[in-house]
Structures are given as C-alpha cells and as structure tokens.
Amino acid sequence: MRPTFSIIFFTVMSGAGYGLWILMALASLLIWPERPPGNGMAEVAWPNLLPCGLAAGFLLVSCGLVSSLGHLGQPQRAWRALSQWRTSWLSREGIAAILTYLPVIGIGSAIFHDGRMPVDAMTGGDPLAALWMSSEMRTVASILLLAGSVATILCTANIYACLKPVRAWHNRHVVAGYLLIGIYSGALVAWALAALPQGQIVDLRVLPVLVAVFAFATALLKHRYWRFIDHDPASSTADATGLGSLGNVRSFEQPHTQENYLTHEMGFRLARKHSRKLRTICLIAGFALPALLALLGLAWPSLSAPAAWLALIGGMSGIFVERWLFFAEAKHTVMLYYGARNAD
Amino acid sequence: MTGLPPPAARKLGLVIDLDTCVGCHACAVACKEWNEGGAFGPLPDQDPYGAEPHGVWFNRVHTYEVQGFGPSSAGSACKLAASAPSQGAPTHPESRPSTGERPVIPDPANAMSVHFPRSCLHCETPACVTVCPTGASYKRAEDGIVLVDEDKCIGCQLCAWACPYGAREFSAKRGVMQKCTLCVDRIYNETLDEADRQPACVMACPTRARHFGDLGDPQSKVSELVAERGGYALMPELGYKPVNRYLPPRPRRAGGTKPETRPAAEPIDTAQMSPLLRWVDRVLSR
Secondary structure, three states: OOOOHHHHHHHHHHHHHHHHHHHHHHHHHHHOOOOOOOOOOOOOOOOEHHHHHHHHHHHHHHHHHHHHHOOOOOHHHHHHHHOOOOOOHHHHHHHHHHHHHHHHHHHHHHHHHHHHOOHHHHOOOOHHHHOOOOHHHHHHHHHHHHHHHHHHHHHHHHHHHOOOOOOOOOOHHHHHHHHHHHHHHHHHHHHHHHOOOOOEOOOOOHHHHHHHHHHHHHHHHHHHHHHHHHOOOOEOHHHHHOOOOOOEEEEEEOOOOOOOHHHHHHOOOHHHHOHHHHHHHHHHHHHHHHHHHHHHHHHOHHHHHHHHHHHHHHHHHHHHHHHHHHHHOOOOHHHHHHOOOEOO | OOOOOOOOOOOEEEEEEOOOOOOOOHHHHHHHHHHHHOOOOOOOOEOOOOOOOEOOOOOEEEEEEEEOOOOOOHHHHHHHHHHOOOOOHHHOOOOOOOOOOOOOOOOHHHOEEEEEEEOOOOOOOOHHHHOOOOOOEEEOOOOOOEEEOOOOOOOOOHHHHHOOOOOEEEEOOOOEEEEOOOOHHHHOOOOOOHHHOOOHHHHHOOOOOEEEEEOOOOOOHHHHHHHHHOOEOOOHHHOOOOOOEEEOOOOOOOOOOOOOOOOOOOOOOHHHOOHHHHHHHHHHOO
C-alpha cells in the first residue's frame, strides 16, 4: 500500500496525543486522587504536568486530525463522516475523537480557572468551595478522558484491522500495536514534559519506568507482527482469477500500459525491498535507544532532562518509520490480478 | 445508510464468458463512453491527451497466459520433462512443493491465453459499503446494485482498500470514488428501446461474452448459463458473496500444435505401370 504522509502523520501524532491523555487521565485518577491539604493550588498551577500534558495532547491530537483531512478528496464534506457509526470504524473514530475533546475541555478550563484564582480569595471561607473542579468531577472527567482516548485509538486501529484484503492489517497484532504505541509515545512526550526546567513534578520516576516497559513490550509485539506478515500463505493470480484448475496462470498483458489508480495505490513495493534495514532502524531508534535512555535517567537523575528529550526525538523518529512500514509493506489482494504472488 | 439491506430476491449482475472473450477492450471503452455522459459521470482523465493519461475505468481487461499441467501419464510426462526441463516449472508460481500429486509439467498443447475483464461484482455482502463513513456508498435493496452517491462521498478511499477485486477507483479530478453502476441509468431507462436496456459493456461486446440478468432467479437465462457452463465466483473464500459469475474456458481440442502425422504410403507395384508413369514416379520421388 502506498504510504501517505497525511495518514502516517495523523496516526502517529494523534496516537501520541491520545496516549498522553490516557496517562494524564490515569495520573489524575491514581497519582493525584486527593488534594494535598492546605496546598490546593500547587497541583493544578501552571506549568504542572497535568495541564501541560493535556495541552500537549490537545495540540498533537488536533494536528493529527487536521492532517487526516488532507487525505480526503472532498475535505469540506468531512462532517458527513460522522453519520455511519453503525457500520464504519472510520465514522466511529470521528465521533470518538470529537467526544474525547469534551472531558479535556472540561478539565482544562477548570484548571485554568482554579489555577488563576488569587490566593487571598481562598483565605476567607472555604477555599475548596470556590474551585470549579471538585474531586468527584475530576474523577468523572478523568474516566471519560481515559475511555474516550482508548476508544479513539481502538477505532483508528480497527479501520485497518477490519480490511480483509490487506493481510498485514487484518490480524490481531494491529489493534494491540496501535494501543501500545499510542501509550508508549504518550509516555515519551510525558517524560519530556516532566523534564522541562519548570516542570513541577512531585515524583515522576514512574515515567521513565513506563517508557522502558512499553518500549520493550511494543518492540516484542512488532517483532511478532513482522514475523507474522513475513509468512504469507501462498496465493497467486491463479487463486484470484479462479483459473488455477486449468494450469499455471501468468499475467501476460495488463489492462493499461500506464500505471493506474489501483497499481499506484496498492502496488507499492519499495518498502518490502528495504524492510530489513528499516525495521532495524525502527527498533534501535524507536525502542532500544529510548529504553536505554530511560534506564540512564533512572540511574542518574541529573541526566534525566537531556535523556528524556533525546528519547522523545529517537522514539518518535522510530515510530514514524514503524508507521511508514505498516502502510508501505502491506500487500493488497487486488495486486494478484496484476501478477503479484505471495509465497510462503 | 451503509448498513446492508436484507437479502433481496433480485440480484442483478453480469456473467462473463472467459471462453469467448477476445480481449478487445470494447466493453471497457463503451463503459467509459456511456458513463462519461451518464447519470454518474463524468469520468474525467488527468492529462487525457498527454504522455501519462490517468483516470478511472470501471472495467479493466487483463490477459493471462494459462499453461496446462500436461498429461499425467508417466511415459509422456517423463518425455516432456526430459525435452523441456527448464521451461515451465521454475518460472511458474504454482510449482509448489505441497501439491505433489499434481504434475506440474506444462503441456504446450494446452497453453492458452485467457482475457479477463474485471469490474465490480456487486457483492451480496460488500465491505466497500459497510466501511464507508458517510453513507455515500450503498447497496440497493431492490436489485442489489452497489452504487456511490458522488455528492456525499468525501474521497477517503477506504472503500477501495476494502475491495479485494479492485472495483473502486478514486477520481483525482473529482475528488470522489467512482465505480461500475451496472449502467443503472440504462437498464431502467424507458427512453431506450427495450433491447437496449442493458449495460453498455454488454451491448458493446462483439463476441457476446458478457451477459446481463437476474442471478437471483434460477430460471433466468444468465442463471441457466451459469448452471450449464459451471460459472464461478471470484475468491468466494473471502466471504463477500460476489453476484457476477465467470464462465471458465472450455477445454481446447487436443492436438492443435502437435506435428501432423502423414497418412501411411500405399504400396505401389511400379512394374505394372507404363514407362511414362514410371518416369513420373521416379522424378516426383526424388
């Protein structure tokens, strides 16, 4: 399949954004469940990790979604894509993506309001009563954010996983891969944000640990995925045309002398030629390097900031290569009519 | 709606005879011509008169070389294998080690070219319809024709990815997907003579290799043709239940390319012939 920049950029960026939102939602639920007594503002004050993470996720998700419109032939009609959620994963993805903005906007505006509240406003009376965001509201909004982000990533993955004619997509590794890579890239961004000079982080050694664990898990999954797609069941022009019972079938003449839409869109071969090298680059830059840097950051906390940003750059480059390969290596059944063959 | 309608009794589709198709591309050209001006047109090309024209075709005609597996009797197979050991097997993909019982020695006498028109099969359970996010793609409840509403299509191209038969193409000029309409604007068109209410490709075919009709009705001419000739669906294992059927090439007559054997010479007693005829026989026998 021809790798299209708009789709690769969309899936990588919005994947990272939703992964980041998943972590922010979890952090908001698990790490900061209670307000520290007497210090109501510290946790929500800019530039703490939660508002930073929500804002960065907003940016990543929005850039990704805008980029996905670039793939459309009639982008001004994109709103129509929200109508067929009963059957279409693409439609479900659009709806999930829009709904997930709601808890983010809710939490974000509450943080903005509460964080700007002058301290003396809280000295008289009950300070917590003046805040927009109660613990209950935070819990509900965080659960909605978590559910929306996971649902959107699952919808994105299922757009590809439901396509039977593309074996490299129609398998059980794909959905798990999108979710793992989403959370992994979210962890990379979160760690880099936490390492910012002003990042008021309580104790976020959990982020490099997450990076290392998810790097390992994702690399393992990708390895298994690549082994799966490298062993195509044999299929050929004979199977596609149904002429196999008569003899050996060979494409003798194609319908047109020029490349057409089908061969252009689904006959991309270059990636498979260089797949070994690209997979190695992806594994080293995307997973091994960030994992090592995470361990380095854990061992020497003073090196944490440069390690986190290097890990982000390396990891995201590797994930871009991974996503490019995900599209570019995939074979489409229709190419069997054009003489392609898959051998075991 | 991209939900599929309940299975209907009427299943309009095409039956394509691979035995008589001569690969002239008249169907493809007639299709392009009709649909350029039809209700679902136009079908504009990019760079139509330039070096690299590029555009949507609802019909594309492939040509395949089919080389027979050859005689399975041991003697002639060994002889053929010995005489042409490197020609067939290594270059052909089907020489899989797993199909051990099927001899893979090609018999040149059985080789043939098969012209293979490929178009939308108007599947009963088309994934191109269910993946569509806008509802532009739909299957008609009354006759099973799969269509695209080009005023709703956003051109996301997901339906083209979902179709294993390559039936859908993206018009870069119009920014929407286009596909075979089974000439829905001809087959119900009361301004045409009744005989002309058939898809343009069927009308154009000079060898009558294309037949149009209701494949849901077992009594229809096309259904009888399919039953008689062993018509088959393409890649039924994928589960989309194509409606269109292909009629396989009939077996070729044996001996087409074998060296002709001369009739055995009759015995002649030249002593009984006149000297003139003896001289003629001697001259002609040189």
